[in-house]
Amino acid sequence: MNLHPKVRPLWQRVLILPALAALLCYKALRLPRSILPRALRSIVTHWDYSMFWVLIRSGITRAYIDQPCEFKLPPSHEPKVLVEPDHQLSTGQIKQFCEDGFIGPFDAFSRTEMADFRQELLAVESTTSQTYGFVTPRDRHLEMPRLWSYLSSPAITDRVAQLLGPDLLCWRSQIFYKGPHAPAIQFHQASTFMVEDYLDPAIFPPNRDEIFQLTVWVAVDDATPENGCLQFVRGSHERMCTIKFGGEDGFYNANFSLEFDRDPDRIATVPVQAGQFLIFAERCIHGSPPNSTDRHRLAFNMRVIPTNVPVYTDKEKYRSVYNGGKYYLNNWGVTVLRGEDRYQLSRTVDIERRHAELPCAQPRRLAA
C-alpha cells in the first residue's frame, strides 16, 4: 500500500475504506499480528484507534499523520540538572518553554566560526552521505567531526539537559539549506516521527504525553523574517493536529494542510543570529516563511532524546516521504550527547571511533 498523503480518487477511497475498517476490527479483536504482511502488521500495531477513526469518518480526506498525544504541563519548573552559571535556565524560562513549546535564541558560537563552517557545510551537503550512500542533508554529524563538536558543545547540551534530563542521545541531525527565493517550509509538527513513513514510529517514548524529544536548531547565517527564520504557534505542542489532504499547502513532497487555529496572535516569528540556537518540541507547530532574498539561509539541527527512549529498534530501513529515498539503518546509530547511556536501547555509534575511522580523519575539537 502506498501511504503517501494525497487526495485519492473516489474509487480508491471506496476500496480502501472497508480495508481500513477490517484492520480496525483486527486490532480491536486482538487477532494474531504475526500472520499479517509487514506493512499491515505495522499499521495494526502502531496506529491508534483515533488514527483509524479520523480516516474512516472523513472518507479518507483527513488523517493523523503521526501518533496523537497530549502534553500535560509538568508540576515543577525546576531544571532537571545543575549546570554552570552561564548556561543556567531560570524556573521562569522553563515555565515559558513548557507553555510555548520553544525557547531561545541562546548564544553558542561566534559569527566568524559560523562563517568559516558555512563553506564546509555547503561542500558536504551536495556529496554522497557515508551513512546512507546517497546525497542527503541527514545525519552528517556521523561523518563531520566539526558538526558533532558544535552539536555536543556544553552551551547546547547544558540547556537541553535542564529540560530533558542529564543523559541524552542525539538520534538525528539535518542541514537546512534554504536557497535564495526558496519557498516556505509549511507549518508542521511531529510526535514520534511516524510521519516519516506512516508505518512505524521512529522513537518509542515510555509516555507520549511528556516531552520526550527536543529539537536544537542552530543558525549558520542570520535567520530573519525576510530569509525565512522559524515561526512557531505558541502552545501548540499540547496536542497533535489532524491534516486535510490536498489544498494549496505542501510539506516537501506531500500535499496537505495542518488543521489548526491560525490566529496571528499565537504565531511567533523568531529571528536568530548566526551562532545562536533555539530549542523546541517538534510537536510545537513550526515552519519557516519563504526566503525572499538573493542569499541563502543555512542552519543545522539535531533531535535529542533521553536515554530511556528507544529509536527504530529492529527496523532495517525506512522510506522518507519528505526527504526521499530509502534510508538503510545499518550505518546509523544514536550517539551519546551527554552523560551516560545506561539503558542501551538502540543501535549506537561510538562517534569518536567513527570519526577516527573516516578516510583522512582529522580529529578536531572546539577551542575551550
Ligand SMILES: O=C(O)CCC(=O)C(=O)O
Ligand atoms: O529550517 C527550517 O526552515 C525548518 C526546520 C525544521 O522544521 C526543524 O528543524 O524541525
Ligand SMILES: [Fe+2]
Ligand atoms: Fe520541523
